[in-house]
Amino acid sequence: MTSHGSGFRRRMPASAQRHIFLRREVLWPAREAVVNSNRTEIQDVDATTKEMKRLVLEMGADVVGIAAYDPRFLFTDASERAHRFVIVFGLSMAYDSMIDIGPRSQAEVHRVYYRLDDMANRLAHQIGAYGYSACAQGNRGDFPLPAYAHLAGLGELGKHGSLISPELGSSFRLVAVSTEMPLKVDGPKDFGFDEVCASCNICTRFCPGDAIKPDKQEVNGVVRWHVDTPACKPWFLKMHGCKICLMVCPLNTRGRLKAAFQAVAKDIREVKDAAGMVELIEQRTGEDYSNVVVEEK
Ligand code: SF4
Numbered sequence: 197m198t199s200h201g202s203g204f205r206r207r208m209p210a211s212a213q214r215h216i217f218l219r220r221e222v223l224w225p226a227r228e229a230v231v232n233s234n235r236t237e238i239q240d241v242d243a244t245t246k247e248m249k250r251l252v253l254e255m256g257a258d259v260v261g262i263a264a265y266d267p268r269f270l271f272t273d274a275s276e277r278a279h280r281f282v283i284v285f286g287l288s289m290a291y292d293s294m295i296d297i298g299p300r301s302q303a304e305v306h307r308v309y310y311r312l313d314d315m316a317n318r319l320a321h322q323i324g325a326y327g328y329s330a331c332a333q334g335n336r337g338d339f340p341l342p343a344y345a346h347l348a349g350l351g352e353l354g355k356h357g358s359l360i361s362p363e364l365g366s367s368f369r370l371v372a373v374s375t376e377m378p379l380k381v382d383g384p385k386d387f388g389f390d391e392v393c394a395s396c397n398i399c400t401r402f403c404p405g406d407a408i409k410p411d412k413q414e415v416n417g418v419v420r421w422h423v424d425t426p427a428c429k430p431w432f433l434k435m436h437g438c439k440i441c442l443m444v445c446p447l448n449t450r451g452r453l454k455a456a457f458q459a460v461a462k463d464i465r466e467v468k469d470a471a472g473m474v475e476l477i478e479q480r481t482g483e484d485y486s487n488v489v490v491e492e493k
């Protein structure tokens with residue numbers, strides 16, 4: 197199963213490639229809401245907020261929260277919008293697929309991203325029908341989703357660089373809708389995960405790229421957990437979008453993954469380090485990552 201010089205995209209399972217196509221060619225062009233010129237004035241912000249959250253959960257999301265729009269979080273190539281709020285929602289990845297860390301996990305990631313983008317477009321258009329501008333913000337959107345998820349009270353950033361949710365652990369993905377519709381902000385919450393990360397080094401120990409720094413670092417004037425992206429990248433590319441750091445995070449036990457994490461906890465005890473974990477994953481997936489050289493495209 198070893199492949200040399202094969203592209204990241206070309207090694208993806210067919211369903212992942214299909215979902216990427218649908219997101220790029222169908223959902224992305226329709227992400228801006230069509231705004232009804234006959235606006236429904238919002239009389240009761242609390243009731244409207246509840247209604248928007250109900251819609252999101254009814255569409256199938258697992259968690260939802262609302263943050264204030266803040267142009268300081270824009271990506272450099274994005275333009276500021278006249279939006280005031282960001283509705284952020286998350287959908288869990290099937291944990292048994294996610295921990296495969298092979299093609300099956302990659303298929304699961306893109307299934308979840310497709311569903312999230314689809315939900316976000318539908319929510320944006322619902323808001324547009326009320327007469328307010330709105331835009332679906334997927335992971336190609338205007339701003340970093342984990343920052344807004346934190347501001348919306350959905351979780352805290354872990355040492356592994358991803359958001360950790362009290363309900364979904366590290367096994368979920370995010371999307372958002374930014375809008376001018378008046379809504380009630382949830383705001384960030386302290387779940388105590390930062391203290392847990394300060395005394396836990398499991399993701400650092402099991403990262404095959406040695407990319408997760410054990411202590412906080414100063415990056416662009418901010419002291420925070422830091423993942424060395426260039427060190428992660430080769431492993432991310434060859435291991436079908438490596439997610440070992442998400443798989444081994446013991447905060448997965450805080451919510452609905454408590455029982456499912458027991459098998460991973462046993463693997464962690466038995467394989468002991470990153471090399472042992474990669475070997476175990478190779479045995480389970482039938483992949484051989486030792487000689488894979490992968491180009492990005
Ligand atoms: S594995 Fe440990 S250190 Fe890493 S994100 Fe999870 S709790 Fe934090």
Ligand code: SF4
Nearest residue numbers: 403405428431438441
């Ligand atoms: S994705 Fe893999 S290589 Fe990258 S930081 Fe996580 S464990 Fe390390």
